[in-house]
Amino acid sequence: MDWRQLWEICSAPDNVPIVGLIPLLAFFIYLAWKQAHANDQLIAQLEADPAMAKTHHRKTWPFKPGWQKEVHVWPFLLRIEFLAAIIVTIILMVWSISLNAPLEEPANPNLTMNPAKAPWYFLGLQEMLVYFDPWIAGVVMPTMIIVGLMVIPYVDTNPLGSGYYTWKQRKFSISTFLFGFVILWVAMIIIGTFIRGPGWQWFWPGQTWDHNRLIYEVNRDLPDIFGITSNAAKAIFGAIVVGGYYLIGGGLVYSLFRRRMGKDFQRMSLLQFSMVQFLLLTMVALPLKMGLRLLWHIKYVWITPWFNV
């Protein structure tokens, strides 16, 4: 266990935000879960007691008839905003006094940094480069993330859970977002920051970054395992595998929605549903491809003269 190495990675000035992000994210997930749990209990109570549902004010916070429903922004909101601004300023002051922004040697195109890392918030994308060619990891995937985020409001047909924390009314959408945000985005950033060392090789936390380490891995392509040699056959085979993934996966998503989320499914148009199918399967393809690469050293699934997947 090389504690010094671990400390060097964690205390690198630009890695501090990620070190801070982890407890912050844990805290806010806890805070959201706590409120979702309380709301879910209230919902269960009201569903069981329709008479109560008619008169209840439907929030977990206390409310009594005769209390004012609205409060003045000045001072009740503005004082909170003002305090938040002061607290953020103090945090920034202390942070800026105690920790210096990084400054390396002058830019030198002839001296490659090893590892050469993107800014920390893009390290998830850089980590994807291990598993996909740059046109997928660097261009298609980021575009799909942005497009995927933008279509969320138009494909989520569940009218419940608007304006309050809940888990039971939105199990699918919340678990999908948690999977995308916490596992695929934040965890990939953590891998890219703390695990990837020189040569973008995998170093466990506490393992010394050895600049001379060589890994003898033979990566194979999926068609090779099946003994396919001709280029045309490889292209056709890959197309079948990728197409098959989307077809079979699409069927699985369909049966999941029909069985588990019948009401949401009925509310969805075919366009909405096929968007969900496609984006969901593309998102799940990332950890699947990671598994293929890390466990079985499979590099490409689909090989054509123009692009490889």
Add this chain to the structure above:
Amino acid sequence: MADENNPNRTNGKNGNKVGLLEKVTAGVKGDIQSLKTDIPTKAKEQIEGLKDPTKTQVYTSIFRHKHDDTPRNRALGVLSNVFLHLHPAKINRDAVRYSYTWGMGGITFYLFIILTYTGVLLMFYYHPSKVQAFRDVLYLEHDVPFGKILRNMHRWAAHLMVIAVWLHMFRVFLTGSYKKPREFNWNIGVLLLVFTLLLSFTGYLLPDDQLGFWAVTVGTNMARATPLLGHEGPFGSMLGMTPYNDVRFGLLGGSIVDANALLRSYIWHCIGIPIVASVLMIVHFWRVRKDGGISGPAPVMLEAEADKPRRGPKAAGE
């Protein structure tokens, strides 16, 4: 002026007409009398008046309402102020609960203001040229008064803003706040997320050190592989893409990260993206109000009510 000793003068002894001397003397006497009595009285009155500055013309021209603690004045304090009128005068009693909102949207905006402020100060000391840029950063670090804390604060506020934007989006998702009628504003928010990341990324190159140079090299190398538009991307070479005319060349103003790339990222960082992001922010905040204010904490809905029309005449028709 008339000369009193002039023997040729003709006026002064004409009947009972008052002479000029008498006139002037009487006038001066009157002035002195008024200085002794009227002016002190007036001054006393005006000094008394200053004890309540809220009644002065200067004050009333700036603040258009009284400051007494009345509901009307509390509302006017928000509504008649250009910066505060972003808010409504009154909000739901639960909407001030920060366990619901986390305050992350507001903190993001506050960090943007801090970044604009520290960024403008940094611009006074920075030349976006290969010769000067790195030296300017050294100058800031070692010679400019408070230069080091200025740069530190700009950098850490930028990182904090990225985190705050993520957490804001996380909260908005978990509370289902993107749902009808706020779909469009969620989209503006996604664009703002992208521009926040781009702002941070373009700033990364500006110190012109190894860290920024290689981070931007790694980042923009991806653009080589853009399908159709990059020279290493699928079908790129078929469309005649080379390192000297593809999308990466457009981003960097060259085939490597060099002087043009530094200038381009400087202009995007300091002018281009902040303007676009500011416009989007205006739309974002405006839509928060127009879409019915902050989404919650709303009363919980029950499963049985899911497909019933909601309140309001519009919903009834759907």
